[in-house]
Amino acid sequence: MWRRSELSYCSNLHPGEQLADVEENLARYFSRVMARRTLSEMASGLWLSAVAASSLQSPESLKVFRETLQRHGVVLTSLNGFPYGNFHQTKVKEAVYLPDWSEPERLKYTCQLGVVLASCLPESVAQGTISTLPLGYRHQWSEEKQQRSIEQLLRLNAELAVLKELEGKHIVVCLEMEPDCVLETTSQLIAFFSALTAANGEYPAHLGVCFDVCHQGVMYEDSYDALRRITEAGITIGKIQISNAFEVDMQSLQDPVSDVHDLLAEFAEARYLHQVKARCPDGKLIAVPDLSEALASMYMARTGLNDTTSWRVHFHIPLSFSSCIHPAIKPLHGTLNGVFQFLADYQDLVKPCLEVETYTWDVLPAALQPQDDDALIDGVAGELHWLEQQLADRGLLHHD
Secondary structure, eight states: OGGGGGOOGGGGSSSOOSHHHHHHHHIIIIHHHHHHHTTTOEEEEEEEHHHHHHTSSSSHHHHHHHHHHHHHTTEEEEEESSSOOOSSSSGGGGGOOSOOOHHHHHHHHHHHHHHHHHHOOOOOOOOOEEEEEESSSSSGOOOOHHHHHHHHHHHHHHHHHHHHHHHHHEEEEEEEOOBBSSSSSHHHHHHHHHHHHHHHSSSTTTTEEEEEEEHHTTTTTHHHHHHHHHHHHTTTTTEEEEOOOOOGGGGGGGGGGHHHHHHGGGOOOSSSOOOEEOOOOTEEEEEOOEEEEHHHHOOGGGGHHHHHGEEEEEEEEEETTTTOSSSEEEOHHHHHHHHHHHHHHTTTTTOEEEHHHHOGGGGGOGGOOOOOOHHHHHHHHHHHHHHHHHHTTTOOOOOO
């Protein structure tokens, strides 16, 4: 079961690459979300860039940072170590996967995050989690990169084992599957952990999975079955990012080729990558790297997109949305329900960090965007309230 204060949101929705920006965001947003929830302290899925993490490697800087967290009521149990650099620059797209896990910069950054988290975990908390990318972007991958990634992840595992001896804290770095990445499906994840275990001689205790609900929904995966298989494979589920994608019911459109362009044009924004998985009548999937490309390709018969029955789009939409601009655009609540059912059925075996991750508030279609800080804070607090209700309905929420 979870306490209300254990439910967090990921701070990657707030711009800020420098440590000073992180501290400003805690005051400007986090503290106010916490107050809106009538809490005196709250867990945080804090995003620290490589620049911010590198500035927190001395005992003095860590002491000041711990004091900052305490002042704002932050209970730091999890970090987002996926975006390395500026996650809010004009264009991020596939650059979010760099450096990938074959590059030394990714290892250094993640080790530094481990130091920060081990130092900042509350005394009563023995384990912390860090989410990271699923090795890299598939279109930029090779066998050499694959082998180098295995070597670096096992080195990370060894470094975190040493850190545990020094700090007494168990840090788990969690690979987060994502469409069009090296690890995009549960089957690929399980196979990779089998390879990691074989190379290490035993299961790497400081590595696990971050299950992003939006990502696996886009992949048309059954979330309950995916989480069950991961658990039965003995892989640690350190974090679940409670997030949502949307599906377009192409069969409900009178003229899919023209209608879908009109409906989705505002979602095809320029900053983030919005992968599309389109389902054909025979069940096969057509993968398109970005929504803008999919919309442009609708007019080309050779792509097959004009004959698909549904599209699922990697665009994190707020959890509380029951609809999205048009009846043909449907939030994937079934994927979320599968996750909550899994948590209910397996509550004696797993208790991952639960983190709301809707980083797209400021790139939503204009009619859906919050217009000021108060509206954004209401939106984030509303998502956390929605999560509380889902847990409470299944007997998974402590009533303090």
